[in-house]
Amino acid sequence: MKITNFGIIFILILSGLWFSQYMKEKQIEKANELSRRYNTALTVSVDNAALSLLTNIQQEYEAGYGSNKFTSANRKEAIEQFNKTFAMNFNQEENSIALGVLKTYIPLMAIIDYKGFYIYAMDDYKNSKNELLTKHVEMPIKPYSYKDKQGNLISFTLDDYVIAYDKSQNKWNEGFREEIKDELNIPLLKDAKLFESVRRSTILNVIQNDLEYYINRHNTYAKRFGVSYTFTLPILSKEDWDNTIDDIGFISFIQGVPLGGGHVYNNYALGGSRITKKHYYYGTVINGRKYYYRDDSGHSYKADEVFPNQKEAVKKGYFPLR
Numbered sequence: 425m426k427i428t429n430f431g432i433i434f435i436l437i438l439s440g441l442w443f444s445q446y447m448k449e450k451q452i453e454k455a456n457e458l459s460r461r462y463n464t465a466l467t468v469s470v471d472n473a474a475l476s477l478l479t480n481i482q483q484e485y486e487a488g489y490g491s492n493k494f495t496s497a498n499r500k501e502a503i504e505q506f507n508k509t510f511a512m513n514f515n516q517e518e519n520s521i522a523l524g525v526l527k528t529y530i531p532l533m534a535i536i537d538y539k540g541f542y543i544y545a546m547d548d549y550k551n552s553k554n555e556l557l558t559k560h561v562e563m564p565i566k567p568y569s570y571k572d573k574q575g576n577l578i579s580f581t582l583d584d585y586v587i588a589y590d591k592s593q594n595k596w597n598e599g600f601r602e603e604i605k606d607e608l609n610i611p612l613l614k615d616a617k618l619f620e621s622v623r624r625s626t627i628l629n630v631i632q633n634d635l636e637y638y639i640n641r642h643n644t645y646a647k648r649f650g651v652s653y654t655f656t657l658p659i660l661s662k663e664d665w666d667n668t669i670d671d672i673g674f675i676s677f678i679q680g681v682p683l684g685g686g687h688v689y690n691n692y693a694l695g696g697s698r699i700t701k702k703h704y705y706y707g708t709v710i711n712g713r714k715y716y717y718r719d720d721s722g723h724s725y726k727a728d729e730v731f732p733n734q735k736e737a738v739k740k741g742y743f744p745l746r
Contacts, residue, residue, distance in 0.1 A: 454683070454684060454685070458683045458684075458689065459683065459689055459691075460729075461728075462514075462678070462681065462689050462691065463691060463730070464513065464706075464727050464728065464729055464730045465509075465510065465513035465514050465727070466510075466676065466678055466691055466692075466693045467693050467704070467730050468509055468513055468706060468719075468727040468730065469506050469509040469510040469513060469676070469693075470506065470674050470675070470676050470693035470694065470695040471693075471695045471704060471719050472505045472506065472509045472695075472719075473502040473503065473505050473506035473509070473533075473674040473676075473695060474502070474673050474674040474695030474696055475505075475695070475719070475720060476498060476501045476502040476504075476505040477497045477498055477499070477501070477502045477535065477672055477673070477674065478497070478498065497535060497537050497538070497672050499535050499537075499542060499562070502535060502674055503533070503544060503562075506533065506674070506676065509724075510527075511523050512724075512726055513726055513727060514526060525649065526681070527560065528546075528645070528646055528649045528651050529646075529651065529653075529678055529679060529680050529681045530560070530676060530677065530678050531545070531546075531638065531639040531642035531646075531655045531677050531679060532544060532545040532560075532635065532638045532639060532642065532676075532677060533560065533674070533675070533676040533677075534631070534635065534674070534675045534676075535672070535673075535674055536582075536631070536668060536669065536671075536672055536673045536674070536675065537565070537672055538581050538582050538672060539565075539567060539568070539579065539581050539587075540565040540566050540567040540568060541565070541566055541568075541630075541631055541634075542562055542563065542565055542566075543562075543563045543566070543634055543635070543638050544560045544561065544562055544563070545560060545561070545563060545638040545641065545642065546558055546559065546560055546561075546642060546645040547559075547560075547561045547563075549561060558645060558648070563638075566630060566631075566634055567579050567630075568580040568581065568623075568626055568627045568630050569626075569630070570612075570622065570623075570626045572610070572611070572612060574591060574592070574610075574611075575591040576588065576589060576590055576591050576592075576608075576609075576610045576612075577589040577591075578610070578612065578613075580623045580626055580627060582627075582669060582670070582671060582672065583600075584600050584601040584602070584619065584620070584623070585598070585599065585600050585601075586598065586599070586600075586601055586604070586613070588604065588608055588610055588613065590608040590609050590610055592609045593608070593609060595608065601613050601616070601619055602616075624666075624669060627669045628665055628668075628669060631668065631669070632657070632665075635657055636657040639655050639656060639657050639677065640655065640656070640657075642655045643655050646680075651680060653679060653680030653688065655679050655680065656679075658677070658679075658690065658692060660692070664694055667694060667696070668694060670696070671696055672696075673694060673695055673696045674694075674695045675692065675693070675694050675695070676692065676693055677691075677692040678690070678691055678692070679691075704718075704719045704730050704731065704732065705717065705718055705719070705730070705731040705732075705733065705734055705736075705737045706718075706719060706723075706725075706727035706728075706729070706730060706731075707727065707728050707729035707730070707731065707737055707740065707742045708723075708725040708726055708727055708728055708745075709728060710725065710745075713743070714740075714741050714742045714743065715742055715743050715744070715745035716731065716734065716737035716738075716742035716743070716744060716745060717744070717745040721745070723745060725745075729742075
């Protein structure tokens with residue numbers, strides 16, 4: 425065989441390797457781009473849901489607590505806002521079938537409320553026409569309950585307000601720890617530092633256990649829709665867990681969304697409901713021009729990017745939306 429033939433073969437082999445590597449890089453680039461878009465969509469959806477928790481609080485429901493963390497969370501509005509924003513930012517507003525398939529990759533959503541939390545997970549139910557359907561439904565509230573070695577019961581909240589049962593006196597009482605600590609024979613109520621430690625660990629354990637249970641359970645429902653991905657509770661940072669129980673809020677997980685080339689999208693987002701929370705700025709395109717707006721501005725345009733501050737939005741070529 426002539427040397428020129430060897431040269432041609434060598435070039436063909438190199439070209440094949442180069443093309444293969446090029447395609448892999450393009451797939452990774454595409455997966456990264458989709459991940460960024462999905463991050464934005466999930467963040468915006470959760471933030472809007474969290475802010476909606478406070479939309480129609482009635483003051484009479486708050487009487488008697490004296491806590492700046494107690495609210496009558498508007499769970500229905502929060503879920504509706506999440507679904508609406510999620511559909512819009514994933515471009516599935518007009519395609520209910522595709523949206524339904526996409527939501528099979530959401531193992532659960534959860535609302536962290538003042539006296540307990542609510543999980544929205546897939547379940548079977550019958551509608552008014554007696555048809556069996558499967559969708560995300562609200563599970564019963566899970567209180568932040570604790571039982572000590574003496575058999576006393578304490579139901580914690582997101583601050584130091586408690587509902588407690590003193591077994592030795594067969595007596596229930598409720599109020600802030602400082603107010604009722606001397607009325608009940610419950611050692612935990614008399615130690616402020618220990619109380620706070622047990623309160624936080626109890627709330628976290630209750631939430632973590634239920635999240636893990638329902639995410640694992642979601643695998644059964646996902647298989648019905650042909651999703652082979654195995655759903656598991658991801659590892660959340662200590663900071664995220666701490667933020668989760670600082671105030672009422674919204675959390676959602678999404679896992680296993682195909683990105684192409686064997687890549688999948690996994691993420692979660694946490695959203696606080698208070699106005700004092702850190703604000704984000706959303707980038708959108710209107711009539712071909714790039715604008716940004718703050719998350720509490722009331723605008724509902726599709727978000728293409730999320731920024732931590734206005735400066736970052738301006739650097740990417742966005743103008744403030746008035």
